[in-house]
Amino acid sequence: MSAAPKAAIALLVLMALVPPLAAAIGDPFLTVIATRMAVFAIAALSLDLILGYGALVSFGHAAYLGLGAYAVAVCARHGITDLVVQMAAGAGAAAVFAAVSGAISLRTRGIYFIMITLAFGQMAYFFFVSLSAYGGDDGTSLAARSTLLGRDWLENDTAFFYVVLACLALAYGGLHRLVHARFGRVLIGTRESELRMRAIGYRPFRYRLAAYVISGMICAVAGVLLANQTEYVSPAYMAWTRSGELIVMLLLGGIGTLAGAMAGALVTVGLEELLAGWSEHWRLGFGLILLAVVLWSPAGLAGLVRRLLPGDRA
Amino acid sequence: MRMANLFLLQLLNGAQFGILLFLVAAGLTLVFGIMDFINLAHGVLYMLGAYLMAMFALATGSFWLGLLLALGATLAVGLVLEWAVFRRLYDRPHLDQVLATFALLLILSEGVKILWGSAPLNVAMPELLSGSVPLAGPLRYPVYRIAIIAAGLATALGLWWLITRTRAGMLLRAGASNRPMVAALGVDISRLFMLVFALGAMLAGFAGALVSPVLSVDPGMGDQILILTFVVIVIGGVGSVKGAFAGALLVGIVDTVGRIFGPIWLKLVMDPAAAAQAGRVLAPMLIYLLMAAVLSWRPNGLFGRPS
Structure with a gap:
């Protein structure tokens, strides 16, 4: 139990060392990749809450990434450039969408749930594709990054990275407390046996819906940061393959462990950058690796590490 | 009168689209219903059918020979995929199935891009089915689209006969309701699964091959149809071929008619500019609603059974 927070803290500290390292070896692109990793780590953490702890396989989670990103574009268009306000707007929009779509999706189980969340994700995708005021299919570029306390600090890549890392640490800390609190215990209980939870007087639906909404809100914050990192907003952020990638991150890191979700995001983004550097057909290699992991190491990289190093974790 | 003609035309287009959706959905819903297996790579088989059709039609110079070869090839691909990957996943949780088939989707669609490039391909329409026939008054409809509807209906009828009137169909229905019992009675359930899977793959490939002269063949076509197929199956009820048929026609018609008539009907209640904008935004969302x-x-x- 105590190994997980240690691993997560080690991961965060290691990431904090990236900008000085990048400066030392003179490769500023390293910080940009690390920023991307941290953004997707937040998204993966949020998905882990419902998928890992609630066993709700959502295949439309990228929609919340997109809602956050569009919150930046919409706010900026109306002259609101403050990062915190934009995050609140994105999280608010995500909460409404998650509450409505979740209330319908959570009436179903298993394969139905997977397909319905996928369909709601596509619905959001097509909404933004046809929204010509914001570039439709092509998306729209942002004039500048968001401001913080009225200053343009985020224009500096290193400063922006530390802001993202702080958000990641907050998300991890908050979720860690949440899953170890009564709420998390009930959620895990519904994952293990819905019938027993009902028998001792809980209503699983309420807990699941609450988790679904919280998860969407956190993912929207990641979307706000993603839009700022690329300074560009497009429906491609909410493509269904992106939702698939988020699940892949959890699988690679080990589902249902918060530290694993973060590690999985780091590995996935790193792997994508590495393979994309070799060939434009990098998805082929990525698919082959993913297939091999699913067929032969279902517990992900964490499971592989655990098997190779017996006795390392109790 | 012109409005009525336009509506009839769109209704036919919607039915044709729905029939194609049914061909893809039929295989997927059988695999869902009987094996409780979710296959994200099913759309790729549709795309593969179109690409194989384009390749064989060009190589042989004949639409019909190309169609035959494409059908055989997608059947073979289905068998190989089942043998190499899918049978290892039947007893795994849904999440593993989703991820493994997602991986297959990445591999196959990237493989298609490597083999045939990203540029769209075209398939020539057969001489016999080109041209159009008069429909009502001045209205004409392309023969090929009518042929698609006819071929789809014939396939649906054949499937219905296979499932309700043959021994294989009986085993299929029995397998869907109680798998261990059928296995205990001495039926080779894994061979049954393999056949169902290959049949589904061939139907998806058939749909892809059929549509290739009408649409351009491009690497993104599998993704689009997959999501729509999911909507069809969810509406019709997982595992029900009858439901897939009803759902497919419903989705095909609502989507096609909604895109054309949505803005027209909205104009009755709001000003034209706002109606055009709202129609454009709402039409693609209609089937999800x-x-x-x-x-x-x-x-x-x-038509789904209560779980």
Whole structure:
């Protein structure tokens, strides 16, 4: 139990060392990749809450990434450039969408749930594709990054990275407390046996819906940061393959462990950058690796590490 | 009168689209219903059918020979995929199935891009089915689209006969309702699965091959149809071929008619500019709203069994 927070803290500290390292070896692109990793780590953490702890396989989670990103574009268009306000707007929009779509999706189980969340994700995708005021299919570029306390600090890549890392640490800390609190215990209980939870007087639906909404809100914050990192907003952020990638991150890191979700995001983004550097057909290699992991190491990289190093974790 | 003609035309287009959706959905819903298996790579088989059709039609110079070869090839691909990957996943949780088939989707669609490039391909329409026939008054309709509807209906009829009137169909239905019992009675269930899977793959490939002269063949076509197929299956009820048929026609018609008539009907209640904008935004979302409505009314779809 105590190994997980240690691993997560080690991961965060290691990431904090990236900008000085990048400066030392003179490769500023390293910080940009690390920023991307941290953004997707937040998204993966949020998905882990419902998928890992609630066993709700959502295949439309990228929609919340997109809602956050569009919150930046919409706010900026109306002259609101403050990062915190934009995050609140994105999280608010995500909460409404998650509450409505979740209330319908959570009436179903298993394969139905997977397909319905996928369909709601596509619905959001097509909404933004046809929204010509914001570039439709092509998306729209942002004039500048968001401001913080009225200053343009985020224009500096290193400063922006530390802001993202702080958000990641907050998300991890908050979720860690949440899953170890009564709420998390009930959620895990519904994952293990819905019938027993009902028998001792809980209503699983309420807990699941609450988790679904919280998860969407956190993912929207990641979307706000993603839009700022690329300074560009497009429906491609909410493509269904992106939702698939988020699940892949959890699988690679080990589902249902918060530290694993973060590690999985780091590995996935790193792997994508590495393979994309070799060939434009990098998805082929990525698919082959993913297939091999699913067929032969279902517990992900964490499971592989655990098997190779017996006795390392109790 | 012109409005009525336009409506009839769109209704036919919608039915044709729905029939194609049914061909893809039939295989997927059987695999869902009988094996409780979710296959994200099913759309790739549709795309593969179109690409193989383009390749064989060009190589042989004949539409019909190309179609035959494409059908055989997608059947073979289905068998190989089942043998190499899918049979290892039947007893795994849904999440593993989703991820493994997602991986297959990445591999196959990237493989298609490597083999045939990203530029769209075209398939020549057969001489016999080109041209159009008079429909009502000045209205004409392309023969090829009528042929698609006819071929789809014939396939649906054949499937119905296979499932309700043959021994294989009986085993299939039995397998769907109680798998261990059928196995205990001495039926080779894994061979049955393999056949169902290959049949589904061939149907998806058939749909892809059929549509290739009408649409351009491009690497993104599999993704689009996959999501629509999911909507069809959810509306119709997982595992029900009848439901897939009803759902497919419903989705095909609502989507096609909604895109054309949505803005026209909206103009009756708001000013033209706003109606055009709202119509453009709402039309692609229409089938998802339809799905949400059906599900809040019947969580297991129109013809689904209560779980």
